[in-house]
Amino acid sequence: MTETKNNFLAGEWLAGDTSVENRNPSDLSDVIGHFAQASSSQLTKALDAARSAQKIWAATGLEARQTVLMNIGNELMERSAELGTLLSREEGKPLAEGKGEVYRAGQFFTYYAAEVLRQIGDTADSVRPNIEIDVRREPVGTVAIVSPWNFPTATAVWKIAPALAFGNAVIWKPANLVPASAVALAEIISRQDLPAGLFNLVMGAGGSIGQQLIESPAIDAISFTGSVEVGKQIAQSAIGNLTKIQMEMGSKNALAVMDDGDMEIAVAAALGGAFGGTGQKCTASSRLIVHSAVHDEFVERLAAGAAAMVVDNALKDGTQIGPVVSQNQLDENMAYMELAKSEGGEIICGGDRVSRDTDGYYMTPAVVAGTSNDWRINKEEMFAPIACVIKADSYDEALHLVNDTHFGLTSGIVTRDLARASHFRRNARTGCVMVNLPTAGTDYHVPFGGRGSSSYGPREQGGYAVEFYTTVKTAYISSGTPS
Ligand code: NDP
Numbered sequence: 001m002t003e004t005k006n007n008f009l010a011g012e013w014l015a016g017d018t019s020v021e022n023r024n025p026s027d028l029s030d031v032i033g034h035f036a037q038a039s040s041s042q043l044t045k046a047l048d049a050a051r052s053a054q055k056i057w058a059a060t061g062l063e064a065r066q067t068v069l070m071n072i073g074n075e076l077m078e079r080s081a082e083l084g085t086l087l088s089r090e091e092g093k094p095l096a097e098g099k100g101e102v103y104r105a106g107q108f109f110t111y112y113a114a115e116v117l118r119q120i121g122d123t124a125d126s127v128r129p130n131i132e133i134d135v136r137r138e139p140v141g142t143v144a145i146v147s148p149w150n151f152p153t154a155t156a157v158w159k160i161a162p163a164l165a166f167g168n169a170v171i172w173k174p175a176n177l178v179p180a181s182a183v184a185l186a187e188i189i190s191r192q193d194l195p196a197g198l199f200n201l202v203m204g205a206g207g208s209i210g211q212q213l214i215e216s217p218a219i220d221a222i223s224f225t226g227s228v229e230v231g232k233q234i235a236q237s238a239i240g241n242l243t244k245i246q247m248e249m250g251s252k253n254a255l256a257v258m259d260d261g262d263m264e265i266a267v268a269a270a271l272g273g274a275f276g277g278t279g280q281k282c283t284a285s286s287r288l289i290v291h292s293a294v295h296d297e298f299v300e301r302l303a304a305g306a307a308a309m310v311v312d313n314a315l316k317d318g319t320q321i322g323p324v325v326s327q328n329q330l331d332e333n334m335a336y337m338e339l340a341k342s343e344g345g346e347i348i349c350g351g352d353r354v355s356r357d358t359d360g361y362y363m364t365p366a367v368v369a370g371t372s373n374d375w376r377i378n379k380e381e382m383f384a385p386i387a388c389v390i391k392a393d394s395y396d397e398a399l400h401l402v403n404d405t406h407f408g409l410t411s412g413i414v415t416r417d418l419a420r421a422s423h424f425r426r427n428a429r430t431g432c433v434m435v436n437l438p439t440a441g442t443d444y445h446v447p448f449g450g451r452g453s454s455s456y457g458p459r460e461q462g463g464y465a466v467e468f469y470t471t472v473k474t475a476y477i478s479s480g481t482p483s
Pocket of ligand 1: 205207454
């Protein structure tokens with residue numbers, strides 16, 4: 001049995017009462033490790049330590065804070081090949097995506113290192129004489145971060161980096177499917193010059209330790225990324241304590257392919273957007289809304305592209321689609337393929353469970369044509385390499401279909417018509433809009449988030465993150481001179 005990796009709490013690495021085993025979804029004979037599950041009393045210890053440490057951190061000079069963030073960012077970038085391999089081994093995304101994710105995580109830290117020095121407030125004269133007003137931001141306090149398995153490092157980091165940059169303490173509960181990446185990041189953070197207890201890694205199941213964390217009145221804010229279902233539970237718990245919340249959840253993103261679009265761009269955007277990360281992205285293009293004039297050509301080229309994609313072990317050279325993350329996810333995906341058939345969809349290619357040299361959760365990418373936007377396969381987030389094609393007879397109909405969902409994270413259009421592109425950009429009801437690009441793939445220095453059921457609370461990333469991780473204080477200062 002491998003050594004059990006522990007939680008990092010109150011400045012110490014501590015064993016838990018129990019542990020979970022973590023296996024490689026590309027090769028189920030490969031045990032990545034065993035990971036301690038934090039106990040309830042350990043969480044309480046972490047919360048107490050975080051409260052004291054946060055006060056010290058908030059009073060620490062800005063350059064010292066900046067150095068810590070730069071160090072973490074630089075180490076992530078320098079070690080992106082090694083840590084990206086670990087990420088791909090435990091999550092199942094192809095090596096290039098795993099390494100790219102860790103490198104990107106490093107860039108989040110270096111970006112927020114610079115933000116440390118950009119914390120400038122406002123001043124004003126009072127409406128009363130001889131009184132000045134100072135408006136500045138202060139840290140929100142102790143932040144609970146609950147992250148999903150599909151971007152184990154990047155999603156956590158785009159929360160942890162701004163939390164630390166703006167002077168907060170962090171209690172991080174990663175998804176239990178990806179603890180190895182979490183421990184690797186925590187090891188880097190644990191070596192920095194931080195007050196003990198400022199950063200805490202608390203591994204364990206969402207329904208137990210996660211729930212206890214978000215229900216704690218000792219938490220000042222909760223940043224969550226995951227499913228809508230869990231998000232709603234978290235919101236209810238948070239409201240009970242009036243805890244500030246920010247949530248990024250699922251989506252059902254659409255890419256609209258217009259009759260005037262470049263077919264090469266359309267097919268590439270659809271393949272990358274629908275099947276990148278094995279379709280397990282909140283920004284995945286799971287609905288492809290295609291103008292009837294180019295529908296048949298698009299479907300044919302898309303299916304040829306999908307059928308040619310290499311599905312194999314995530315760590316193998318040449319793999320374009322790795323396994324899905326778990327047996328549960330695979331079972332759900334297979335159930336969605338059956339649903340697609342029973343709802344009347346035409347399976348153009350893929351959607352099959354396949355074997356490879358190593359025993360893993362492999363399935364081929366599926367293109368389902370002849371679907372209706374009213375069907376469950378086009379309403380529910382599948383988180384699978386399954387793309388459903390919906391025919392539209394006009395741009396107006398396509399836009400209507402894009403917006404006909406309770407989600408609203410990203411959308412995209414492929415068109416050469418500037419007027420259409422501008423109209424779409426303004427009228428798509430999503431937080432992010434892509435023109436001639438896949439719906440997935442966003443930058444770290446600008447806001448990210450959606451509308452409807454996809455997001456709740458202030459935006460994440462870029463300078464906009466300051467809204468969530470700080471609170472505004474307005475101070476009135478009298479010169480003491482009688483007016
Ligand atoms: P879940 O909602 O199941 O879990 C997300 C996180 O919440 C995990 O760490 C989980 O822990 C934890 N959790 C579960 N129940 C509770 C609870 N009652 N209290 C506190 N924490 C809890 O999502 P997945 O991890 O399965 O991720 C997939 C989902 O996330 C998809 O729907 C996807 O769209 C969405 N997502 C959204 C993104 C966005 O930015 N909009 C980005 C990435 C994913 P554990 O798993 O250990 O039980």
